[in-house]
Amino acid sequence: MIAYLCPECGEPARRTSLGDQHLDGTPLCPIMGAGGYEPARAVATDSPEGQQTRADLLDAFGADAALDVLRDGKPEQDVLGGALDRTGVYGLDHGEVAPAIDEAFRRHLDTYRARP
Helix, strand or coil: CCCCCCCCCCCCCEEECCCCEECCCCCCEEEEEEEEEEEEEEEECCCHHHHHHHHHHHHHHHHHHHHHHHCCCCHHHHHHHHHHHHHHHCCCCHHHHHHHHHHHHHHHHHHHHHHH
16 A cells, blocks of 8 residues: 555655655655745645545546546546556556546536536
8 A cells, every 4th residue: 555645646655865755756746835836745645635635636537537538529438447547557456446436437427518
């Protein structure tokens, strides 16, 4: 299990003596601090902020998939499969996150279709 996340993009992160980093070694995403832009601080996956970051990420996967169906006319199953394939980059288990992504996808698809 991933212990830390970047609170801005949801990617797995680690804490090092050089500061918090994405797993590929790049600094965490920038945020506005007192002195201008600075790297975000990693959040623990089991903290309230970490849980919210994860929920927002899963919702974004669903929203993006719904837009792909409407914008590009792609089949729903293909789009959902692609969204699940991308979850591996974030250290997420497909089976664990599939129901949340599917729920977000259906909710966003209904909302987008209801717009004039």
